[in-house]
Amino acid sequence: MSFPPYPQEMPVEGVYSTVPPQGQFGVATVVKPLSPLAITALVLGIISLLLSWIPILHNLIFILALIATVVAILAVVQTRPDMTHRGSGIAITSLVISILAIVVVFGSQAMYPKANGKAFGAPFVSSRASKGAATSDVVQLENGKVTIEVKKVEESVDDQEGEPTVAVTLKITNNDTSSLNPFAYYVEVSQNKAALDSAVYSDNLMPEGYEPFADLEELPAGKSMTLVKGYVLRDAAAPVTLMIDSTVPSTKAFKKEYSLQ
Structure with a gap:
């Protein structure tokens, strides 16, 4: 019959102290790092x-x-x-x-x-004559599942800061069998290769047909809607370039320059 070893005796300042051998109480617990x-x-x-x-x-x-x-x-x-x-x-x-x-x-x-x-109440639309032109450009996305027709690109009313804006009117048709996610495509307007910021209009002065946050609504299958988007102009006289593409960029992106004069 064997007995466990005695604790080791270690001198501490002239006296003896008993310390358990290394490993007497097992392996120390490892604390995981915070994620x-x-x-x-x-x-x-x-x-x-x-x-x-x-x-x-x-x-x-x-x-x-x-x-x-x-x-x-x-x-x-x-x-x-x-x-x-x-x-x-x-x-x-x-x-x-x-x-x-x-x-x-x-x-x-x-x-x-x-x-x-x-x-x-109903938003007021400025009677100031719009500059620009109606178009009939048609964009096909997602192999024909989405059709976007560019109806108008024109100078519009000032935003809430008094800055000039351009309004882009699009007719969007969902040819798919499921609802169209508003983030499945994107629209960009630029001047001199610099993208324009989205316009924020006052509650009583906005472009005709403009509805805040309409671009965030899902479009049911087989339905169409007219969307008006506003952008703050950097130069009231310079032409603007409109780009329409799927969220995942493709080589078939629509890109065209429009004059505001």
């Missing part, structure tokens, strides 16, 4: 939620909240018990906040135009 994805998703989600009520920022905040949602999903996977990082609670919280931000964006964008309509 950087979880922290990133939480920050992006909180920013998205805080700014989701601002109508002017709806497009930007939707994209930011979408990114936060994707990062949060990756963080949830990264912080599973069998993975190398901790922070599962933070990851799940950030996912909930990001999804809530997306819901708020869509909810507020639906309420804002209605509130404006009740408060201000």
Whole structure:
């Protein structure tokens, strides 16, 4: 019969102290590092939620909240018990906040135009003569699933800051069997190779046919809609270049220059 070894005796300042041998109590617990994805998703989600009520920022905040949602999903996977990082609670919280931000964006964008309509009535359209010309250019996207007809590109009313703008009128037709996501295509207007910023109009002065946030609405299968988009001009006399393409850039993008004179 054998006995366990006695603890080692070590002299400490003239006296003896018993210290258990190395490894007596097993291997020390390793603490997992906190997931950087979880922290990133939480920050992006909180920013998205805080700014989701601002109508002017709806497009930007939707994209930011979408990114936060994707990062949060990756963080949830990264912080599973069998993975190398901790922070599962933070990851799940950030996912909930990001999804809530997306819901708020869509909810507020639906309420804002209605509130404006009740408060201000029908928008006033300036009687100032528009400069530009009607066109009949037709763009086919997604192998014919989407048809975009350029109806007009013309100088329009000033924005809420008093800056001159150009209004682009498009007729969009969904030839597919499912609804058209508004982010499946994009429209860009530029001058001198510099992209123009989207115009923000006052509630009582806007282009004819213009509806705020109409470009964020899904288009049902087999339906058409007329969309008016406004852009702030850098030079009231210079021509503008219109580009229309799928969200994933292709070699078949539509690009044409229009004169405003």
